Each structure stands twice: as structure tokens, then as C-alpha cells.
Amino acid sequence: MQATTNGGAVRGRRRELLGRRKEQRVLDELLRDVRAGRSRALVLRGEAGSGKTALLDCLAGRGSRVHILRTSGVESESEITYSGVQKLCAPLLSHLKRLPEPQRAALNIAFGLSDGAAPDLLVLGMATLGLFAEAALEKPVVCLIDDVQWLDRLSGLILAFVARRLDAESVALVFAAREQDCGDVLRGVPELTVPGLPESDAQALLNSVLVGPVDAHVRHRIVAETRGNPLALLELTRGLSPAELAFGFGGLSPAPLAGRVEEGFRRRIAALPRDTRTVLLAAAIEPVGDTVLLWRALRLLGVDPEAVMPAETDGLIEFGISVRFRHPLVRSAAWRSGTAADLRQVHQALAEVTDPVRDPDRRAWHRAHAAAGADEEVAAELVRMADRARTRGGRSAAAAFLERAAGLTGTPARRGALLLDAAAARAAAGSYAQVPDLLAMAEMAPLPDFERARAERLRAHVTFALEPGRTAGPALLAAADRLRRFDRDAARDTFLTALGAAVYAGRFGGQDLRRAAEAARDVPSGRSFPDLLLAGLVSWVLDGHAAAMPALHSALDAMGAPEDAGLIWLASPVAHEVYRMDLADRMSEQAVCFARATGALSLLPTALVLRADSLLSAGRFADTANLLAEVDAVSQATGGPVQQSARLTLAAYRGHQRSAAPLIDSKLREAAERGDGRLHTLASHAKAVLGNGLGDHQAALNAARDGASHEDLALHGRLLSELVEAAARAGDAVTAAEARDRLAERTAAAGTSWALGAQAVADALAGPPGKAEERYREAVDLFTTETAIEGFRARLLFGEWLRRANRRTEARSHLRAAHDAFTAMGAEAFAERAGRELAATGETGRQHGAGAADTMALTAQESAVARLAAAGESNPGIAAMLFLSPRTVEWHLRKVYLKLGITSRRELAASLHPG
Structure with missing residues (x-):
């Protein structure tokens, strides 16, 4: 057996790795699945040197009859937008023509092949998934992504998105990531930990590289200190003298293992000839591994090709069609070994040989790092590249270009403006943690008052995005107050956000809401939707619910321009506040359609959550769950937090106390910790619904009383309705009557069928x-399809009243309707409550027929696909809506047909809605 340099061994033509039988079995299973038409995603996670790259090499060596694609994150390239995914997809671009036009255009723009508006991340994710799926029609595709922690952010998000949507495309994505180094970007993707080698295998690997007599205690100590890390076993012994090996060496080093291994590589690099060190430095800086480009740069540096031989002989690097370092730590060691002058010289050479037309981003990046001091020409080029990156959707890259440009400009005011722009780009990219430092540096420059106000606004917006409680409100209000002197529209928009922040703070916000409304009252008003919405909200705060009705209705009637969708997070609660469920339903549907059609990632999560709220009110629990799953996918792709009100309410209506109660209690604690009064009220409402459904009316009374103690936008009326029912059923007639009267003040002013129906029940x-x-x-007559769940609750209450009046026959029709509806929805607690009342009339609840049982056997994904197919959507259309590939949609439909016992789309509608 001959040991390989990465801790593996060569046995015949098949590579085996010492101590990696389990890992190799997992990879073999992955290959079998992909060859059989299924898709897989896997994260290999372990410390540097644990053997992740060796496992990827092993998988590539076994990948016969599959198309192997590889990319790797590079630390110096981590700010270049799409660099990782572009390298991975480059061999597949011949399949671009088979993608839908929006996806094809998005990839062309992202990869710099054409100009156009910035493509959205979700569209790019779908395009990448589609590209892999199209290529897999010819041969299964296996993508190997090493050093995920150093991928550029957008490549990481796109590939993680694809990994979560894989299903039946014959595609595998295998990631290698250091422990805890890639945040949550791969959260939810199956993982395989790559630990150190077991002691016997570690000893065998160590024996393969030790020469001469070695004390047994020293062997055991080396294995213990390295914890079986293969690369450390191979490399750390290189620095030990014969005496140390024979008689022992110093105590355990406190330095991190990866740092000690990298330091060992740095010592080996330092011992090489100067020209060889230059080759390694240039290869470390040039991240694509383009051999031709690298040699052109080295010629400019006066380095002969023979200079690479000592590094190749030492096993540090391989030159072939592309350039590959033995391990990422070798690249890192080579990069860190260069002096500042060496780095500038190599960057300059690479800039000169990089095509300014085909690859202007990298050329500008190299020029920036080649500059020794202020260079206005290069700074201007970086600003142009930032603009280009923004048009391609690369806000992180734009921020990096702007930050570097700020460091190269000699004008303090210009530097401040560039840093402020960089902070805005970081915020737009969701990299909120980097914004405060950039703003602090920007504010050290002589910024004009308007720019300082803009900085205040940005800081407050970031705070609100991270913590939608009371923290951001005062800062937003101060920024709005300063902006009113410079830009009325910017001030108005900031006042709206300040009011929204105070609405979220709710009971924890003290007088913040009133202060915000009083400050915004004298903002000059126009007739646009944002103007009317601000005026309506100010009136709601200062004049009360009834007095604000005309202004709020006027604002909602004015909504309609595409850009108005960005304010749906405030507009939808206003529609609920005035009891216009039909409008809230229509707004949420239009917002989702608009976000999907335009690829507006910033809007889509909020639009989906609000759509889920509307579907829940209509009793469409399965569709609600599907949308919430989609929200999870979007949130994981972006890393942005989204308050999911429907998740709480759905859990409450499903009525599983063991799962719902802990969720509600956790949200109450979270609300208190964050100062998020709206979340507290949402959780209180869910607790009241749960209690009323279970028949625990005293618990519902306590929760509803707590929730209704503060007038939260869109929620107060619902809490009063729950309070009336809970108090009446708990025997607290006084509280029930008081809540009824408080509700009447609101419903009379609204006058809609929803409001009148809620008041009729009270x-x-x-x-x-x-x-x-x-x-x-x-x-019963007033509630509509948009408020179906409240309509069936009214029928349940009416049936209970009739049964108690000993009018059993009349009671049965209402109780039966409520029982069947709640059962079909999945509102189990309310269904059981209706079933108990129905049994008291002498009748039991009807069982589902066979068709319904088969329908219930569908998974959430299958149900979503089936419903869309029944509605006439094509496979590509369903794929776009559910963020799947058309091939996966086809696979789900085959499973749906099998479960429902049908053979075509024509039979779907009847199977999904029997009778």
C-alpha cells in the first residue's frame, strides 16, 4: 500500500482513503442515487486538513458516467460577484438556450455576458437549478464545491438555494466547509462530519511519512496533538528534528491546528527560490486557475516557466489545464508570504494581462491592489465597476469596490461619500454587521448635512431590519426630522418607517408611536399612496380608529402603482384594521405575483407571509403551510429575518397543544427580549385561538385580555372578538359585554361585511x-369566502346555542357543516369541539371518503403541485412558482397520480375536490 500525500492510498485503480470507510459509503450511495435519477445535496464539514478535499477528489475519481463540475472559494476572490457559481457553470453554458427567457437573461447579466437590470437572486437560483437539470438530461451532474466559507456571498446563496430545491434532476451538490465557517447559508442541507482519523489509521498514516527511529511516546503524542487530522499528521512532522522525533518535543501547542499547518507551509515556501515563490504568489492571487493568463503575468514579472518545478517537486502545486494547490492552506500560506511590494507587483502584472472588456471587474480589482497610494483614476474605475456590479445584482461586490475606491481617493469629502454608498450597498446586500463601521468611518469625513441625515437614516433602517422592536424607532424619527429640510419624499418615507417601527414596538414602545405621529403630522401632504398612507396612519394614532376611517380608506383606494408594493408591509395591516379582507386578499395575491414576475427578492418574503395570512383566513391550511415553507426557503437564501404571523395562527388553529403551546410561549419570550410588542400581541392572539378551540376558555380569556390591553394595528379587533367568545363561554358576562361594546366602536366605523359579521357574533x-x-x-350570512374560517366558527357557536336550546335537528346542520369544514381544513381542535357538540345531538361526525383519504396522503409539496396543475398551470409555470425544476414537478405529478389512482391532469380537480 502506498500512502498518498492527502492521507489516502492507491489500491489498483481505485483510490482508498485511510479511515474513511463510512464517508466513502455515503459518497458511493450519493453517486448511486444520482445515476438512478434522484438528486442529492451534502455538506462535508470539518476542520482544515481533516480530509474534505481528499474526499471530493475521491468522489471525482469514482464519478464515471457522470459529469463532474468543480469550484472552490478563494479568500482573495470572495468579494467578486458570482465568481464561484460562474466557474461551476462555465462548462454548461451551451445549455443556456433551453432555459426560459427570464432565467437565461439573468445568467447572461450575472456572468457579464450581456447588459441589463440587476437579476434577482431567486431568478438566478432557478436559472442555475435549470442549467444543472438541463445538463443532467444528457448525463448526471455532480458539483463539487470546496471551501464554501470563501465563496463570494451571492454564489454561496445561489448554490445553497439550489441544494435545497433538488429533488429528481439527477444532480448532486457536495460542499466542503470548515466547521462553523459558513454561517447559516447551508442550514438545512444534510451534513456529514469529517472528523480526525481513528488512532490506528492515524498511526498508519504517520508511519508512512516518518523516517528513522521514532520514540513510541512521541508517535502517540503527535497523534493526540493533531487529533488524527490527516494534513497535520503529514505536515507537522516535517518541522521536527531527528532529536525531537527520537526523544520527544515540547508541550502541546496552544496555536490553532490550521494556523500551525499553514505556518509549516510558509516555512517550506520560504525555503524555495525567489522566482518559485513568485510563481506561488501569483497563482494564489489569480483565483480562477487560468494557466495561460498566469504565465503571461509571470513573463511580465521576468519569471521563467522552469521556476515552478521546485514547488511541483515539493508537492505544493500542480500545473496542468488549470492550476491547483495541494490544499487551500498552501494557497493561503503563499498569499500571506508575500510582502506588500511583492503583492502590488503581482497584482499589477495580472491587471495588465486581464482583458478589460471580458473581465473588467478583476482587472479593476487587481489595479486597486496594485496601487501604492491615492490614485483617483483607479478609484474612478472602481466606482464604475461598483455601478456595473449593482446592475448585475452584486451589491456585496459593489460595496467592496466602493470601500476600496474610498481608500484610494485623496479627497476627504469624496471618501466619506463613497463610504456612505458602500454602507448602503452592504445594507442592501443584507450584510448588516458591516454597516456600522462603514458609517462611523464615513461620518469622520466632512459630510454635508444631507449626507449625515442619510447616514442616520441608514443606521436606523439597519437596526429596524435586525430588531423590529422599539430600538430603531427613535433613531428613524430623528433621521426623518433631519431629512425634511433636504428631501420631502425621503423624509416622508422615513416617517412611514418610523411609524412602522413604533407599530412593531407596540406595548413596549412607550410614547414612541404618538411622538412619531405628532412629528409626521406637519409633513407636506400630496395625493400619492405613500402620502395618503402616512396621513391615514397619523390620524389613526392621534384621532382614533373611527375618525381615521375615511383617511385610511382613501389611502387604500389610492394604492395601485407597482412601486407601492414595497409598502405592503404597512398597507396590509391597514386593510385588516378597516376590515377589508377582500382588499387584503387581493393586495397579497398581487404582491406575490408582482414579486415573482419581477424577481423582487426584497419584497417576496413579506408578500408571501401576508398571502399566507389571507389563505389562513379563508381556511386554506395546506396552501398556507406551502407558502410558509416557501418563506423558509427564501429566508434561508437571503438570511433575512421575516416575522411569520401566519405560522403562529396556523399552529393555534391546528389545535395541537403539545406543539402549539411551546411555540407560542417561545414567541412571547422572544417578544419581551426584543421589545417587539406586535409579536407579543400575535402570540397572545394565537394563545386565545388555541384556548377557544380546545374549549379551555379561561386560558383563552387570560390570553385575549392580555392581547387586547394594547391597541395594535390590525390585531386589536381580532383580540376583542376572541375576548368576547372566551369571556362568554367562561361565564364572565361583564368582560364579554365590555369587549362587545369596544368592538362595536370599531365595526360600526368600518361597516364592511367582515366587520358586521364579527359584531353580529359578539x-x-x-x-x-x-x-x-x-x-x-x-x-352566518355576512362572512364571505375570504373570512371562511370565521364563518364556520359562527356556525359552530350557533349550533352550540341551538343544541343548548334543545333544538337538536336545527343544531345538527350547522354543527355538521362546521365539523366537516374544520376537519377538511385541519383545524383539529375546533373539529373535535364541533364533533362533541354533534354527538350531544345524537349524531357522530362523518368520516372522510376514500378520495379525501387519498388526498390527505399527499405531501405538502405534492399537494401544491397538484393544485396548481389542476388550475391549469404548465410544468414550467408550476416550477417557477414553487422554485422547483420542471423535471421535479413532473416527478411529483407522477407520484400524485399514483396516490390518487388517476392517470391525467383532467382527473385532478375531481380528485382534489370530490363531490
Whole structure:
């Protein structure tokens, strides 16, 4: 057996790795799945030198009958937008023509092949998934992505998105990442930990490289100190003298293992001839591994090709079609070994040989690092590259270009402006942690007052994005106040955000909401939707719900321009506040369609959450769950937090106390920690719904009373309705009557069918007993499909009232309807409550027919695909909506047909909605 340099061994033509039987079995299973038509994603996670790259090499060596694609993150390239995914996809560009036009255009723009508006991340993710799927039609595709922690951010997000959407495309993505080094970008992707070698294998590997007599205690100590890390076993012994090997060496080093291994590589590099060190430095800086480009740069540096031989002989680097370092730590050691002058010289040579037309980004980046001091020409070029990066969707890259440009300009005011632009780009990219330092540096420059106000606004916006509680409100208000002197629209928009922040702070915000409204009241008003929305919200705060009704209705009626969708996070709660569920439903549907059509990633998560709220009100629990799963996918792709109100309410309506109660309690704690009063009220509402569904009306009363103690936008009326029911059923007639009267003040002002229906139920529960039947009948007639769940709750309450009046026959029709509806929805607690009442009339709840049972056997993904197919959507259309590949949609449909016992789309509608 001959040991390889990466801790593996060569046995015949098949590479084996010492101590990696389990890992190799997992990789073999992955290959079998891909060859069989299934897709897989896997993260190999371990410390530097643990053997992740060797496992990727092993997988590549076994990948017969599959197309192997490779890319690797490079630390010096981590700010160049799409560099990782571009390298991975380059061999597949011949398949671009088979993608839908929006996806094809997005990839062309992202890769710099054409100009156009910035492509959205989700569109790029779908395009990358589609490209892999199209290539896999010819031969299964296996993508190997090494050093994920050093991929540029957008490449990491795109590939992680693809990994979560793989299903039936014959595609595998295998990532190698250091422990804890890639944040949450790969959260949810299956992982395989790559630990150190077991002691026997570690000893065998160590024996393969030790020469001469070695003390047994020293062997054991080396294995213990390296914890079986293969690269460390091979490299750390190189620095030990014969005496140290024979008699022992110093105590365990406190330095991190990766640092000691890299230091060993640096010593080996330092011992090489100067020209060889230059070759390694140039190869480390040139991240693509372009051999031709590298040799052109080395010729400019006066380095002969023979200079590479000592490094190749020492096993540090391989030159072939592309350049490959033995290990990423060799690249890192070579890069860090260069002096500042050496780095500038190599960057200058690489800049001169990089094509300014085909690759202007890298050329500008090299020129920037070649500059020894202020260079306005290079700074201007970097600003142009930042603009180019923004048009391609690369906000992180734009920020990096702007930061570097700021360091190269000699004008303090210009430097401040560039740093402020860089901070805005970092915020737009979601890299919020880097914004405060950039703003602090920008504010050290002589910024004009308007730019200082802009900096204040940006700092407050970042705070609000990270913590939508009371923290951001005062800062947003101060920024809005300063901006009103310079830019009315910017001031108005900031006042709106300040009001929104105070709405989220709710009960924890003290007087913040009133202060924000008073400050915004004298902002000059226009007739645009943002102007009317601000005026309506100011009136709601200062004048009260009833007085603000006309202004709020006017604002909602004015909404319609595409750019208005960006304010749906405030507009939708306003629609709920005025009891216009039909409008809230339409707004959320339009917002989702707009976001998907335009690829507006910043809008889509919020639009999906609001759409989920509307579907939940209509009793469409399965669709709600599907949307929430989509929200999770988007949130994981972007890393941005989204408050998912529907998740709490859905858990409450499903009525599983063991799962819902801990979720609600955790959100109550989170709300208190963050000062997020709106989240507290949402959790209180969910707790009240859960209690009323389970028949624990005292618990519902306590939760509803707590939630209704503060008037939260869009939530207060709902809490009052829960409070009326809970108090009436718990025997607290006084509280029920008070809540009914408070609700009447709101519903009378709104006057919509939803408002009148909610009031009719409250009157029936807590009003004059002689009017109860009349009010229940009105309620049943007033609720519409958009408020179906409240309509069936009204029928349940009416059926209970009739049963208690000993009118069993009449009660059965309402209780049966409620029971069947709640059962179909999945509102189990309310269904059981209706079933108990139905049993008390002498009838039991009806069982599902066979068709319904088969439908319930569908997974959430299969159900979503089936519903869209039944509605007439094509496979590509379904794929775009659910962020799947068309091939996966086809696979899901085959499974749906099998489960439902049908053979075509024509039979879907009848199977999904029997009878």
C-alpha cells in the first residue's frame, strides 16, 4: 500500500482513503442515487486538513458516467460577484438556450455576458437549478464545491438555494466547509462530519511519512496533538528534528491546528527560490486557475516557466489545464508570504494581462491592489465597476469596490461619500454587521448635512431590519426630522418607517408611536399612496380608529402603482384594521405575483407571509403551510429575518397543544427580549385561538385580555372578538359585554361585511338573549369566502346555542357543516369541539371518503403541485412558482397520480375536490 500525500492510498485503480470507510459509503450511495435519477445535496464539514478535499477528489475519481463540475472559494476572490457559481457553470453554458427567457437573461447579466437590470437572486437560483437539470438530461451532474466559507456571498446563496430545491434532476451538490465557517447559508442541507482519523489509521498514516527511529511516546503524542487530522499528521512532522522525533518535543501547542499547518507551509515556501515563490504568489492571487493568463503575468514579472518545478517537486502545486494547490492552506500560506511590494507587483502584472472588456471587474480589482497610494483614476474605475456590479445584482461586490475606491481617493469629502454608498450597498446586500463601521468611518469625513441625515437614516433602517422592536424607532424619527429640510419624499418615507417601527414596538414602545405621529403630522401632504398612507396612519394614532376611517380608506383606494408594493408591509395591516379582507386578499395575491414576475427578492418574503395570512383566513391550511415553507426557503437564501404571523395562527388553529403551546410561549419570550410588542400581541392572539378551540376558555380569556390591553394595528379587533367568545363561554358576562361594546366602536366605523359579521357574533354571545338567534343568522350570512374560517366558527357557536336550546335537528346542520369544514381544513381542535357538540345531538361526525383519504396522503409539496396543475398551470409555470425544476414537478405529478389512482391532469380537480 502506498500512502498518498492527502492521507489516502492507491489500491489498483481505485483510490482508498485511510479511515474513511463510512464517508466513502455515503459518497458511493450519493453517486448511486444520482445515476438512478434522484438528486442529492451534502455538506462535508470539518476542520482544515481533516480530509474534505481528499474526499471530493475521491468522489471525482469514482464519478464515471457522470459529469463532474468543480469550484472552490478563494479568500482573495470572495468579494467578486458570482465568481464561484460562474466557474461551476462555465462548462454548461451551451445549455443556456433551453432555459426560459427570464432565467437565461439573468445568467447572461450575472456572468457579464450581456447588459441589463440587476437579476434577482431567486431568478438566478432557478436559472442555475435549470442549467444543472438541463445538463443532467444528457448525463448526471455532480458539483463539487470546496471551501464554501470563501465563496463570494451571492454564489454561496445561489448554490445553497439550489441544494435545497433538488429533488429528481439527477444532480448532486457536495460542499466542503470548515466547521462553523459558513454561517447559516447551508442550514438545512444534510451534513456529514469529517472528523480526525481513528488512532490506528492515524498511526498508519504517520508511519508512512516518518523516517528513522521514532520514540513510541512521541508517535502517540503527535497523534493526540493533531487529533488524527490527516494534513497535520503529514505536515507537522516535517518541522521536527531527528532529536525531537527520537526523544520527544515540547508541550502541546496552544496555536490553532490550521494556523500551525499553514505556518509549516510558509516555512517550506520560504525555503524555495525567489522566482518559485513568485510563481506561488501569483497563482494564489489569480483565483480562477487560468494557466495561460498566469504565465503571461509571470513573463511580465521576468519569471521563467522552469521556476515552478521546485514547488511541483515539493508537492505544493500542480500545473496542468488549470492550476491547483495541494490544499487551500498552501494557497493561503503563499498569499500571506508575500510582502506588500511583492503583492502590488503581482497584482499589477495580472491587471495588465486581464482583458478589460471580458473581465473588467478583476482587472479593476487587481489595479486597486496594485496601487501604492491615492490614485483617483483607479478609484474612478472602481466606482464604475461598483455601478456595473449593482446592475448585475452584486451589491456585496459593489460595496467592496466602493470601500476600496474610498481608500484610494485623496479627497476627504469624496471618501466619506463613497463610504456612505458602500454602507448602503452592504445594507442592501443584507450584510448588516458591516454597516456600522462603514458609517462611523464615513461620518469622520466632512459630510454635508444631507449626507449625515442619510447616514442616520441608514443606521436606523439597519437596526429596524435586525430588531423590529422599539430600538430603531427613535433613531428613524430623528433621521426623518433631519431629512425634511433636504428631501420631502425621503423624509416622508422615513416617517412611514418610523411609524412602522413604533407599530412593531407596540406595548413596549412607550410614547414612541404618538411622538412619531405628532412629528409626521406637519409633513407636506400630496395625493400619492405613500402620502395618503402616512396621513391615514397619523390620524389613526392621534384621532382614533373611527375618525381615521375615511383617511385610511382613501389611502387604500389610492394604492395601485407597482412601486407601492414595497409598502405592503404597512398597507396590509391597514386593510385588516378597516376590515377589508377582500382588499387584503387581493393586495397579497398581487404582491406575490408582482414579486415573482419581477424577481423582487426584497419584497417576496413579506408578500408571501401576508398571502399566507389571507389563505389562513379563508381556511386554506395546506396552501398556507406551502407558502410558509416557501418563506423558509427564501429566508434561508437571503438570511433575512421575516416575522411569520401566519405560522403562529396556523399552529393555534391546528389545535395541537403539545406543539402549539411551546411555540407560542417561545414567541412571547422572544417578544419581551426584543421589545417587539406586535409579536407579543400575535402570540397572545394565537394563545386565545388555541384556548377557544380546545374549549379551555379561561386560558383563552387570560390570553385575549392580555392581547387586547394594547391597541395594535390590525390585531386589536381580532383580540376583542376572541375576548368576547372566551369571556362568554367562561361565564364572565361583564368582560364579554365590555369587549362587545369596544368592538362595536370599531365595526360600526368600518361597516364592511367582515366587520358586521364579527359584531353580529359578539352581539349574539354577549348581547340581549332574545336577539341571539337573529344575530347568529346574520353572522352566518355576512362572512364571505375570504373570512371562511370565521364563518364556520359562527356556525359552530350557533349550533352550540341551538343544541343548548334543545333544538337538536336545527343544531345538527350547522354543527355538521362546521365539523366537516374544520376537519377538511385541519383545524383539529375546533373539529373535535364541533364533533362533541354533534354527538350531544345524537349524531357522530362523518368520516372522510376514500378520495379525501387519498388526498390527505399527499405531501405538502405534492399537494401544491397538484393544485396548481389542476388550475391549469404548465410544468414550467408550476416550477417557477414553487422554485422547483420542471423535471421535479413532473416527478411529483407522477407520484400524485399514483396516490390518487388517476392517470391525467383532467382527473385532478375531481380528485382534489370530490363531490
